[in-house]
Amino acid sequence: MAWRNALRRTLAAIVCLLALPLADCRAQTAAQPKVAPGPGEPDWKVILEERYxxxxxxxxxxxxxxxxxxxxxxxxxxxxxxxxxxxxxxxGLPTRTRGGWFRPEAEGRPAKAALWSYAFKNTADDLKANRNLPPPMEAGSSFRFDPGAGPFGLWVSNDQFDDGGVFTRPAIVAAVNARLRKQPYKAMIYPYREKATGKDVPNSYLIGWEYSDNDDFQDVVCRIDNVVLEK
Known part of the structure; x- marks a missing residue:
């Protein structure tokens, strides 16, 4: 009977391995933009799994x-x-990247506030060696702000593109960024999870940004704390 028990365990393990990618497929909606890893660049799916x-x-x-x-x-x-x-x-691109927050406006461009900037590009080797992480910031950069009690969003931009940047709210991208109007969803938001414990950090989120049009969603990877995400 021992061989039967061993066979059952083996079959159960195979079923679990096969079920993992299927779970991801079921979770992706038909309308969800596809993630397309760039050639020779770290894959966003792999970054999420291995680091977080x-x-x-x-x-x-x-x-x-x-x-x-x-x-x-x-x-x-x-x-x-x-x-x-x-x-x-x-x-993303080695040209200057900027980030900040905004208050949503009823019409027109949102009221943007700048926080930080850098002119740097990590490599795949940086991620493997945990080197140059986070990227070096330029003088005057800040990470803290007080948005008050109302709703707010986040933005990033790269100086390669003179288009106002991208926002966590896709409707704003569609309204103000002609270059990306056809695909305005440019930020994928996740709970920030400690890999060592497998537990989500309360009120903390991880964001994968896409400011270009190839949708690899790892141009900038950010963390935001002391917030709740509105539905």
């Missing part, structure tokens, strides 16, 4: 259910003190 213990679609907190413009992409402060918005990995 996250699933590309199963852990995604801002999926596209119908249209990108329907995704909120806004946050509210969770508790006392400042909100912190920190770049962790820079895999």
């Amino acid at each position: 213990g996250l699933s590309l679609f199963a852990d995604l907190k801002n999926p596209v259910e119908t249209k990108p413009e329907k995704v909120s992409g806004l946050f509210r402060k969770a508790g006392p003190g400042d909100v912190t918005y920190t770049p962790l990995i820079a895999l």
Whole structure:
């Protein structure tokens, strides 16, 4: 009978391994933009799994259910003190990248506030060796701000593109960025998870940004703390 028990364990392990990618497929909605890894660049799916213990679609907190413009992409402060918005990995263009926050406006461009900037590009070797992480910031950069009690969003931009940047709220990208209007969903938001413990950090999120049009979603990887994500 021992061989039967061993066979059962082997079959169970095979079923579990086969089920893992299927779970990701079931979690991806039909309207969700596809992630397309760039040639020779770290894959966003692999970064999520290896560094944060996250699933590309199963852990995604801002999926596209119908249209990108329907995704909120806004946050509210969770508790006392400042909100912190920190770049962790820079895999986009080496030209200057900027980041900050905004208040949504009823019409026109949102009221943007700048926080930090860098002119740097991490390599795959940097990620393997945990080197140059986070990327070196330029003088005057700050990570802390107080948005008050109302809703707010985040943005990044790269000086290679004179288009106002991208925002966590896709409707704003569609409204102000002609270059990316056809695909305005440019930020994938996840819970920030400690890989060692497998536990999510309360009121903390990980964001994979795409400011170009190839949708690899790892141009900038950021963390935001002391917030809740609006649905």
